[in-house]
Amino acid sequence: MRIHADLASCQGYGNCAGTDGKHFDLDDDGFVVIRSDRVTAEDNQSVAEAVRSCPAEAIWLVADDD
Amino acid sequence: MDAGIHRLELENLFPRAWLFVGHASQVPLPGDFFSSRMGLDPVLLTRDDRGELHVLLNSCRHRGMRVCRYDEGNTMRFTCPYHGWSYSIDGSLVSTPGDLHGVPQLKTAYSGRLRKENWGLVRCPKVRDYKGLVFATWDAAAPEFDNYAGDFHWWLDNLADAFDGTEAGTEVFRGVQRWRIKSNWKFVSENFLGDTYHGASTHASVEAVGIGPGGRGNRRHGERQNEGGFAQGRVKTSFRLGHGASDNLDYELAYPEFAEQALDDYFTQAWQTRKAKLEKEGRPLGGRGPATMFPNMSFSAGFPRTILVAHPLSATETEVWRWYLVDKTAPGFVRDWLRRYYMRYSGPGGMTEQDDMENWDYATQASRGVVARRYPYNYQQGLGEEVPSRLAGAVHSHHAIAGEVNARTFYLRWSEFVDNLSWPELNKLAAPASAPPRVQD
Numbered sequence: 001m002r003i004h005a006d007l008a009s010c011q012g013y014g015n016c017a018g019t020d021g022k023h024f025d026l027d028d029d030g031f032v033v034i035r036s037d038r039v040t041a042e043d044n045q046s047v048a049e050a051v052r053s054c055p056a057e058a059i060w061l062v063a064d065d066d
Numbered sequence: 067m068d069a070g071i072h073r074l075e076l077e078n079l080f081p082r083a084w085l086f087v088g089h090a091s092q093v094p095l096p097g098d099f100f101s102s103r104m105g106l107d108p109v110l111l112t113r114d115d116r117g118e119l120h121v122l123l124n125s126c127r128h129r130g131m132r133v134c135r136y137d138e139g140n141t142m143r144f145t146c147p148y149h150g151w152s153y154s155i156d157g158s159l160v161s162t163p164g165d166l167h168g169v170p171q172l173k174t175a176y177s178g179r180l181r182k183e184n185w186g187l188v189r190c191p192k193v194r195d196y197k198g199l200v201f202a203t204w205d206a207a208a209p210e211f212d213n214y215a216g217d218f219h220w221w222l223d224n225l226a227d228a229f230d231g232t233e234a235g236t237e238v239f240r241g242v243q244r245w246r247i248k249s250n251w252k253f254v255s256e257n258f259l260g261d262t263y264h265g266a267s268t269h270a271s272v273e274a275v276g277i278g279p280g281g282r283g284n285r286r287h288g289e290r291q292n293e294g295g296f297a298q299g300r301v302k303t304s305f306r307l308g309h310g311a312s313d314n315l316d317y318e319l320a321y322p323e324f325a326e327q328a329l330d331d332y333f334t335q336a337w338q339t340r341k342a343k344l345e346k347e348g349r350p351l352g353g354r355g356p357a358t359m360f361p362n363m364s365f366s367a368g369f370p371r372t373i374l375v376a377h378p379l380s381a382t383e384t385e386v387w388r389w390y391l392v393d394k395t396a397p398g399f400v401r402d403w404l405r406r407y408y409m410r411y412s413g414p415g416g417m418t419e420q421d422d423m424e425n426w427d428y429a430t431q432a433s434r435g436v437v438a439r440r441y442p443y444n445y446q447q448g449l450g451e452e453v454p455s456r457l458a459g460a461v462h463s464h465h466a467i468a469g470e471v472n473a474r475t476f477y478l479r480w481s482e483f484v485d486n487l488s489w490p491e492l493n494k495l496a497a498p499a500s501a502p503p504r505v506q507d
Contacts, residue, residue: 012170012171012174013150013168013169013170013172014169014172015168017173026173028174029174030171030172030173030175049159052159053159053167053168054168055143055150055154055167055168056168
């Protein structure tokens with residue numbers, strides 16, 4: 001699984017970066033930057049929580065072959 | 067009719083009392099919500115991811131925008147349409163459901179300095195699911211619900227339990243009626259808390275056409291036509307706490323006779339089941355009301371079985387909400403009959419309710435004038451003739467359809483709240499001389 005971010009939906013809430021700083025950061029305008037889109041098994045829970053925490057539903061996981 | 071008094075009610079009464087918010091069956095699943103009202107404040111009755119109920123002020127902490135504009139639905143997150151502040155009721159995402167979860171541009175606009183945990187939706191500190199009836203109060207200093215209700219709870223039990231006595235066996239029909247009347251809200255409360263005097267005159271026409279289950283020749287609440295108005299033994303019950311009921315627990319009245327045999331069989335069976343259950347518990351069989359829980363939640367626990375809340379829009383206008391209850395296990399033909407009965411009896415289209423609304427409207431209008439307001443109403447019926455009750459903090463009227471002690475006591479309690487007496491003072495005034503509180507506050 002890898003992480004996909006929809007910048008058109010992102011509102012700069014910053015919940016993702018606050019939940020999982022390893023995979024998410026915010027740029028100078030406050031919008032999401034994916035630091036690492038690879039999700040290992042041990043990262044699963046943390047990334048899933050970050051995805052769930054986005055009020056704009058702007059980030060989600062996609063299968064590797066998509 | 068005074069705007070100043072209305073203001074005091076909004077400041078000192080509604081924010082402190084326990085108010086009816088909705089029925090648990092309206093929000094059965096996590097994420098379910100129902101938009102309701104407490105006084106004039108819009109609230110959201112929500113069920114969180116763990117199944118707990120919350121009553122949240124439906125007003126964004128940023129600029130007050132109504133966060134949710136739907137009557138009901140399912141969501142774990144309320145996002146304000148104005149600036150995007152987002153509140154979650156998911157306990158795994160926020161420490162308390164209703165907390166502020168997302169703020170757009172938190173890092174840039176607020177330099178990360180906004181403390182989200184301080185800006186959650188305002189919540190009722192006390193919420194109580196009483197057998198499906200959900201009550202809440204804004205006042206953390208208010209007594210526990212059981213102490214606020216006192217022995218009036220027997221009427222709430224009859225409302226919430228099924229017709230056959232199954233505890234918490236009712237649910238509400240989908241859909242709450244909401245309509246406005248040009249009347250002060252207290253006319254509504256007073257009508258149901260013990261005004262049996264108006265039945266013969268106001269409701270003469272619906273009795274004549276047989277609006278009750280038995281049709282013509284049968285009284286609408288089930289008493290026999292030839293028993294001179296009310297059978298022996300019925301009196302009203304008035305609680306010092308402000309609640310009032312049109313009947314008493316010992317007034318045993320079987321369910322009405324129905325014109326249709328299948329319904330008659332169903333309700334006869336229900337009555338027998340209930341009777342057997344309550345007699346085994348040593349409980350009296352009466353107490354179907356109508357009644358009012360102080361200040362503005364009125365209900366009837368019989369035929370019809372319905373809850374009314376009178377929201378105080380102004381001194382001369384009220385928004386009335388009606389919920390209709392049915393047994394969870396009622397079969398289709400019973401639900402259908404009840405639904406039709408409720409619609410023809412109560413609500414904006416109900417014939418019996420319209421009789422009452424005419425009174426409330428015209429009484430309000432005729433009392434608004436400067437001269438009219440110089441002359442107080444007459445509340446002397448049965449004054450000094452009240453009969454003691456074995457219920458804590460209660461008395462009975464001296465007569466079935468006469469005796470205005472219920473109204474006098476309602477207004478006494480009302481004045482204590484509106485005059486902003488503290489809770490210790492309120493509790494002391496309502497405490498029966500010997501009985502301790504039922505629950506530790």
